[in-house]
Amino acid sequence: MRFGGIDVGSLTAQAVILENGSILGYKSIRVKTNPVASAEAVMGELLAELALSPGELTFTVSTGYGREQVQDTGLSQANVSEITCHGVGAHWLMPEVRTVIDIGGQDAKVIRMSPSGELEDFVMNDKCAAGTGRFLEVMARTLGLSLEELGTVSRQARKRAALSSRCGIFCETEVLRFLQRGADRADIAAGVNRAMAERVAALVRRVGAEPEVTMSGGVAKNPGVKEELERILGLRIRHCPVDPQIVGALGAAVLAKRMGGGS
Amino acid sequence: MMIDLQTRASQIETEYVRKFKEEGGKVVGYACVATPVEILEAAGILPYRIKAFGHPDTSLGDSYLSRFNCRFCRSCLSLGLDGTYDFLDGLVETNGCDHLRGMFENWQYAKKLPYFHYLKVPHFFREDALEYFTEEISLWRESLSRHFGAPLEDAAIWRAVDEQEALQARLRELYALRMRKVPALSGAEALSVICTGSSMRTADFVSLLDGLLGDLSERKVEGFRARLMLLGSATDEVDLVADIEQQGGLVVTDALCYGSRSFWERKGESRDPDRFLAEKYLGNLFCPRMFTEYERRLQFILDRAEEAGVDGIVLVYNKFCDLHGVEAAALRVDLEKRGIPVLVLEKDYGSQSDTGRVKTRVQAFLERIGK
Numbered sequence: 134m135r136f137g138g139i140d141v142g143s144l145t146a147q148a149v150i151l152e153n154g155s156i157l158g159y160k161s162i163r164v165k166t167n168p169v170a171s172a173e174a175v176m177g178e179l180l181a182e183l184a185l186s187p188g189e190l191t192f193t194v195s196t197g198y199g200r201e202q203v204q205d206t207g208l209s210q211a212n213v214s215e216i217t218c219h220g221v222g223a224h225w226l227m228p229e230v231r232t233v234i235d236i237g238g239q240d241a242k243v244i245r246m247s248p249s250g251e252l253e254d255f256v257m258n259d260k261c262a263a264g265t266g267r268f269l270e271v272m273a274r275t276l277g278l279s280l281e282e283l284g285t286v287s288r289q290a291r292k293r294a295a296l297s298s299r300c301g302i303f304c305e306t307e308v309l310r311f312l313q314r315g316a317d318r319a320d321i322a323a324g325v326n327r328a329m330a331e332r333v334a335a336l337v338r339r340v341g342a343e344p345e346v347t348m349s350g351g352v353a354k355n356p357g358v359k360e361e362l363e364r365i366l367g368l369r370i371r372h373c374p375v376d377p378q379i380v381g382a383l384g385a386a387v388l389a390k391r392m393g394g395g396s
Numbered sequence: 397m398m399i400d401l402q403t404r405a406s407q408i409e410t411e412y413v414r415k416f417k418e419e420g421g422k423v424v425g426y427a428c429v430a431t432p433v434e435i436l437e438a439a440g441i442l443p444y445r446i447k448a449f450g451h452p453d454t455s456l457g458d459s460y461l462s463r464f465n466c467r468f469c470r471s472c473l474s475l476g477l478d479g480t481y482d483f484l485d486g487l488v489e490t491n492g493c494d495h496l497r498g499m500f501e502n503w504q505y506a507k508k509l510p511y512f513h514y515l516k517v518p519h520f521f522r523e524d525a526l527e528y529f530t531e532e533i534s535l536w537r538e539s540l541s542r543h544f545g546a547p548l549e550d551a552a553i554w555r556a557v558d559e560q561e562a563l564q565a566r567l568r569e570l571y572a573l574r575m576r577k578v579p580a581l582s583g584a585e586a587l588s589v590i591c592t593g594s595s596m597r598t599a600d601f602v603s604l605l606d607g608l609l610g611d612l613s614e615r616k617v618e619g620f621r622a623r624l625m626l627l628g629s630a631t632d633e634v635d636l637v638a639d640i641e642q643q644g645g646l647v648v649t650d651a652l653c654y655g656s657r658s659f660w661e662r663k664g665e666s667r668d669p670d671r672f673l674a675e676k677y678l679g680n681l682f683c684p685r686m687f688t689e690y691e692r693r694l695q696f697i698l699d700r701a702e703e704a705g706v707d708g709i710v711l712v713y714n715k716f717c718d719l720h721g722v723e724a725a726a727l728r729v730d731l732e733k734r735g736i737p738v739l740v741l742e743k744d745y746g747s748q749s750d751t752g753r754v755k756t757r758v759q760a761f762l763e764r765i766g767k
Contacts, residue, residue: 198752216760240753252764257757259715259742 135185136393137193138385139172139209140218141200144238144266145351146171147382148179150190151390158183159379168199172208192393194218194385213388215381216242216255219349222384224250226374231343234333234362234370235380236352238266241333243340256339264332266352268301272325275308276318284355287322294324304328326357333358334365346370353377401588402595403634405451405471408480410595416442422485422544427472427500427630428492429653430517430681432673434556435537436488437598439546444484445594448472450633450746460502461495466714467745468630469499476503486511486543488536493685493719511543519687521678529674537670553669557676559598564659566605571656573612575648575704580612583626583647584638590654591632620646622767625701627651627727628712628741629720636743639751640710643758644767649704651697653683684719693723694730701736708737708765710758714745737765 135157138149141164149159160179164171172195180187195201195209196218204212215235223233224246233244241258258264273283294316296307304325311321329352348370352358354377363370373380402410413423423442426433433443448471456477457470475481476499486509489500504512515536518525541548570589573580581589589608593601624645626637631652640647650656664675682689682696701709709731713720721742728738739761744750 214756214760214763216756217763251766252760255757255760255764257753 134191134390134394135189136386136389137176137190137209138218138382138387138389139176139193139195139203140197140215140379140381140385141168141171141175141195141203142197142215142237142381143240145378146175146197147379148172148176149379149382149386150179150183150185151383151386156375156383159376159382161376161378168197168202169206169208172199172203172206176208192389194389194392196381196385209385209389211389211392213385216244216257217252218381218384218388220244220246220252220255220384221250221387222380222382223347223349223373225383225387226380227345227347227371229345230347230371232337232340232346233380234337234346234348234353235350236264236266236333236348236358237350238270241265241336241350241352243333243336245340245343254340256336258332258336264329264336266350268304268329268332269325269352269355269358271301271305272308275305276312276321276325278318278322280351281354283322283325284357286319287326287357289319290323291317292320293327294321296321296324296328323357326355327361329358330361330365334362337362337366342366342368344368347373349373349377349380351378401585402447402592403449403584403588405447405449405475405480407449408447408475408595409483410592412596412600413442413444413483416597417483423483424486424488424511425481425484426488426490427496428490428517429658429683430490430492430677431488431515432533432677433598434553434560434673435533435540435548437556437559438552439540439544439548441485441540441544441546442595442597445591446472446476446481447591447594447632448475448746449591450635451475452746452748454746457499457502460506461498464716465498466493466495466629466716467747468632468714469495471746473499473503477506484509486513488512489514490517491685492517492683493717495716495718511540513539517681518678519685521681521686521689526671526674526678529678530668530671533670533673550669553673556598557669557672559602561662563593563598563602563605564661566602566609567659569609570605570612571649571659573609573615578616578618579646579648580615580617582617582637582641583624583650584634584641586647586650587632587637587654588634590658591634594654617646620644622646622707622762622765623648623705625649625651625697625704625706625709626655626712627697627709628724629714629717630654631712633746636712636754639754640758643755643762645708645710645758645762647710648706649700651693651700656700657683657696684723690723690726694727697727697731698734698736701731706736707767708739708761710739710741710761712741712743715742737761 195203457473663679664672
């Protein structure tokens with residue numbers, strides 16, 4: 134039996150298919166104009182790649198923004214919050230993980246799981262772009278770097294720029310000021326990652342970082358943020374063994390298996 | 397429900413208010429639950445509790461208050477300044493919190509209503525505070541009597557006291573229906589009833605409730621997976637409660653000042669009506685603006701949670717709410733310590749763009765408590 138998970142976020146959408154307890158395939162795309170179109174596109178492309186038809190999925194769970202609409206149109210049979218899905222996905226990959234730091238395009242969450250993989254506690258960021266993927270996107274553009282480069286370039290920093298972690302707008306102004314003064318881009322990139330990590334660390338402290346800790350979501354791909362978080366929190370963050378962006382969709386597929394009759 | 401209930405900012409001036417005004421009635425606005433409405437009632441005035449129902453436009457309010465002020469206050473102020481509240485003959489300000497004071501004083505500064513009174517409510521419940529509050533109530537009574545030409549004799553106040561008690565008894569009955577094993581009404585409906593009544597004379601609200609209690613006795617609200625309790629700051633957002641309930645958690649009780657925190661028992665002993673009201677209001681008031689009352693607040697919440705048999709508590713407050721923002725941290729720890737799961741829901745008042753985030757957190761909370 135095959136089980137599907139669809140996670141439509143604010144910037145990207147992912148689909149995962151599980152078969153016999155392992156990942157058969159996954160897909161990630163930029164979102165379309167609405168969540169249903171994104172869900173159709175991402176699952177459609179994945180099914181096509183695997184030469185499967187929608188009828189070959191026993192049960193599918195949707196998560197993320199628009200998860201209810203996706204279920205209403207019949208693309209999934211149940212919907213679960215992305216908070217639970219990221220926790221379940223990370224726990225399925227690494228059963229020792231108790232804390233998941235999920236940083237997506239427009240929100241950040243810290244999720245604590247019980248040893249048996251139940252959702253124990255969570256916290257979500259304030260309604261503000263600081264501390265989210267969107268913050269990094271804006272800063273990378275200001276620095277003339279791609280998102281990927283923001284993480285790698287920052288590793289060459291010699292003297293990290295001190296930036297505000299409070300507000301995306303103020304931080305962008307600060308980045309421009311550093312650039313005008315001729316500061317090194319690597320130093321500023323390191324400052325951006327540090328500002329981001331400080332903001333997220335505040336959330337982590339609210340829930341408490343129970344080891345093991347891992348990161349999911351697109352920002353987990355930025356090694357600069359990950360290392361700064363490790364430094365601030367004084368702990369090691371386990372590397373996600375799959376693309377960290379698919380953890381939510383993976384959790385949805387795991388739950389689809391539980392709900393749809395798989396063991 | 398068989399009656400028209402107030403649920404939106406477009407319904408601030410109700411048909412009831414329009415008719416009351418046409419018949420020559422006077423309407424005075426107040427916002428805080430610490431305002432002894434008996435004084436207004438005794439003067440024949442309609443005490444209208446200021447509401448915004450999550451009105452998203454704060455632009456006029458923003459000209460006077462900062463973006464870092466509570467958006468409930470900015471929304472109410474905007475409605476005051478854009479003419480929605482022009483039916484008011486006056487305002488009674490209290491020092492419920494500083495944001496609220498900013499709202500009232502800028503409203504009066506810009507609109508210059510014919511009557512404005514600042515009723516200062518002490519932050520402690522003790523003898524010197526009671527003496528102070530008694531004097532404050534006496535001064536307010538004098539000022540109201542002078543302005544509106546109402547005699548405001550003791551007998552009229554005692555009649556208003558009895559009316560309030562009759563109302564509060566019925567509200568407790570309404571909550572009993574709400575807390576039943578199979579509730580008779582949803583949390584959003586209960587909030588609409590209370591909001592509607594807070595725009596009416598007490599006697600008319602009592603009649604409305606009498607009819608409603610009969611209609612509801614056999615009603616059943618089913619299909620929910622969890623029983624929740626709502627607590628936190630001033631909440632008049634019917635849509636917010638509906639959003640929470642749409643996720644499957646029925647709000648069966650609350651500890652809100654638009655809810656059970658206003659159904660007060662007779663507390664006063666004094667035979668002087670001003671002193672009686674001071675004892676009743678200060679003795680029952682234990683929102684976070686009251687210093688040294690934390691234990692009483694906590695006990696009140698625990699009692700409400702127990703009587704309603706809730707599965708969890710949603711602690712809701714608006715961004716930039718100092719009082720409830722600080723209180724939430726301690727309350728969460730103390731309630732969870734006693735085995736009650738708590739979701740702290742900080743949100744942007746009246747912001748449609750926050751709806752998705754609210755729903756996600758509520759859904760995850762229900763998943764967390766296994767519902």
